[in-house]
Amino acid sequence: xxxxxxxxxxxxxxxxxxxxxxxxxxxxxxxxxxxxxxxxxxxxxxxxxxxxxxxxxxxxxxxxxxxxxxxxxxxxxxxxxxxxxxxxxxxxxxxxxxxxxxxxxxxxxxxxxxxxxxxxxxxxxxxxxxxxxxxxxxxxxxxxxxxxxxxxxxxxxxxxxxxxxxxxxxxxxxxxxxxxxxxxxxxxxxxxxxxxxxxxxxxxxxxxxxxxxxxxxxxxxxxxxxxxxxxxxxxxxxxxxxxxxxxxxxxxxxxxxxxxxxxxxxxxxxxxxxxxxxxxxxxxxxxxxxxxxxxxxxxxxxxxxxxxxxxxxxxxxxxxxxxxxxxxxxxxxxxxxxxxxxxxxxxxxxxxxxxxxxxxxxxxxxxxxxxxxxxxxxxxxxxxxxxxxxxxxxxxxxxxxxxxxxxxxxxxxxxxxxxxxxxxxxxxxxxxxxxxxxxxxxxxxxxxxxxxxxxxxxxxxxxxxxxxxxxxxxxxxxxxxxxxxx
Ligand code: NAD
Numbered sequence: 001x002x003x004x005x006x007x008x009x010x011x012x013x014x015x016x017x018x019x020x021x022x023x024x025x026x027x028x029x030x031x032x033x034x035x036x037x038x039x040x041x042x043x044x045x046x047x048x049x050x051x052x053x054x055x056x057x058x059x060x061x062x063x064x065x066x067x068x069x070x071x072x073x074x075x076x077x078x079x080x081x082x083x084x085x086x087x088x089x090x091x092x093x094x095x096x097x098x099x100x101x102x103x104x105x106x107x108x109x110x111x112x113x114x115x116x117x118x119x120x121x122x123x124x125x126x127x128x129x130x131x132x133x134x135x136x137x138x139x140x141x142x143x144x145x146x147x148x149x150x151x152x153x154x155x156x157x158x159x160x161x162x163x164x165x166x167x168x169x170x171x172x173x174x175x176x177x178x179x180x181x182x183x184x185x186x187x188x189x190x191x192x193x194x195x196x197x198x199x200x201x202x203x204x205x206x207x208x209x210x211x212x213x214x215x216x217x218x219x220x221x222x223x224x225x226x227x228x229x230x231x232x233x234x235x236x237x238x239x240x241x242x243x244x245x246x247x248x249x250x251x252x253x254x255x256x257x258x259x260x261x262x263x264x265x266x267x268x269x270x271x272x273x274x275x276x277x278x279x280x281x282x283x284x285x286x287x288x289x290x291x292x293x294x295x296x297x298x299x300x301x302x303x304x305x306x307x308x309x310x311x312x313x314x315x316x317x318x319x320x321x322x323x324x325x326x327x328x329x330x331x332x333x334x335x336x337x338x339x340x341x342x343x344x345x346x347x348x349x350x351x352x353x354x355x356x357x358x359x360x361x362x363x364x365x366x367x368x369x370x371x372x373x374x375x376x377x378x379x380x381x382x383x384x385x386x387x388x389x390x391x392x393x394x395x396x397x398x399x400x401x402x403x404x405x406x407x408x409x410x411x412x413x414x415x416x417x418x419x420x421x422x423x424x425x426x427x428x429x430x431x432x433x434x435x436x437x438x439x440x441x442x443x444x445x446x447x448x449x450x451x452x453x454x455x456x457x458x459x460x461x462x463x464x465x466x467x468x469x470x471x472x473x474x475x476x477x478x479x480x481x482x483x484x485x486x
Pocket of ligand 1: 154156157158162180181183213214216217218221234235236237238240241254255289290391417456460461
């Protein structure tokens with residue numbers, strides 16, 4: 001059975017998951033047409049919820065909160081274990097859904113989008129098992145308690161991964177929740193809701209309301225009975241959520257945009273620094289918030305960097321996401337495709353030097369939102385392609401004369417999410433890392449660490465996900481003071 005037959009079979013496409021049941025929307029909020037970006041053809045129509053559905057889901061989460069918050073951590077860990085196992089058992093179903101709803105190459109969906117999403121569940125389970133919910137500070141007892149009902153809003157670029165990065169720590173903390181995934185990628189979210197049901201999540205602990213940002217997202221943000229809202233998305237949406245949330249003084253966690261630098265220091269081995277830098281910028285077709293899209297390189301070695309970067313881009317096989325050998329599928333949707341094309345045009349207009357790629361689709365791909373892996377060199381910090389998040393396969397190479405200037409360029413952005421530093425001398429690289437204003441700095445391309453806190457400085461957001469910090473996002477702090485027993 002294909003993932004679509006599977007979803008149709010249970011009438012999931014017409015339902016929301018509220019209070020442990022698959023319900024038809026109470027509001028007539030219409031449908032979202034899911035488009036396969038590799039063909040531009042509609043593949044599914046998904047029912048959207050409205051404000052009344054948000055009320056129903058929040059009420060269910062509120063009713064479920066006290067009993068769920070009171071469950072022993074070991075019971076919550078058992079639920080997380082079952083969720084983890086089911087995601088892995090259904091990995092192929094998830095990979096197919098992700099590939100069709102946002103265009104990920106199937107090999108990439110199988111190797112990264114699904115297993116890394118499952119890792120967030122495992123990490124939350126492990127951290128929960130060891131977490132000190134009660135500590136003493138002198139005579140005062142410090143309790144860490146679940147914050148309450150959480151609204152979780154996720155984007156389309158890593159749909160399942162962004163869901164588990166929020167749901168897993170919220171569950172571990174003892175919170176209940178309403179998830180609103182991106183209306184552009186709701187299929188993997190429906191499969192995830194099934195996993196929650198089949199894993200035995202008590203009714204109301206996890207609810208799914210599909211919907212768009214202005215209706216369902218805004219209703220969740222302003223809802224008086226939601227204690228916390230966590231959004232991953234654009235800085236624009238993050239600001240709107242914070243504004244809508246302000247009157248109810250709920251906690252707001254924001255994981256937003258990025259324009260991450262990759263500083264290649266003068267002592268770096270370019271053959272080890274440049275090709276993985278190109279791969280990292282282009283990973284997931286450049287649709288990762290922390291993609292290192294500004295490669296900051298020593299000016300006297302620019303020609304070598306350009307040659308290595310061009311060769312690395314030539315390794316990228318753009319094509320049908322389900323075909324063997326494809327490393328990169330299309331951009332995820334039409335709006336994003338048009339944005340990428342507009343930014344490539346802006347780079348050319350502003351006089352950046354095109355190394356490879358450029359406007360339009362790759363040769364032989366007439367249909368589908370396929371973009372050409374594009375690298376500009378000699379990019380100046382004032383250019384739009386150096387300042388604005390593109391969220392597509394476009395890399396800007398920016399030369400510097402001194403390390404001082406390299407750090408300045410790295411920090412010359414309103415964002416501060418990820419950063420990379422390459423260098424032979426680790427102490428020197430660490431010294432540069434210390435000067436970069438970003439939430440995560442990678443030196444010499446380390447392995448992904450699901451326990452490393454992730455989040456933004458500046459307009460990249462507020463709060464941290466992953467690891468212990470990700471769990472603590474969902475906790476309140478209570479100090480209990482009592483006179484000493486005499
Ligand atoms: P988006 O902002 O358009 O949408 C993100 C989510 O917010 C969607 O679910 C959307 O429906 C919802 N939303 C939109 N307007 C809203 C509103 N007014 N109120 C409430 N919710 C609203 O972003 P996108 O295009 O789906 O994702 C791409 C963006 O996400 C990029 O800017 C990227 O950098 C960012 N992103 C950040 C991270 C991170 O961890 N920092 C991770 C992935 C993506």
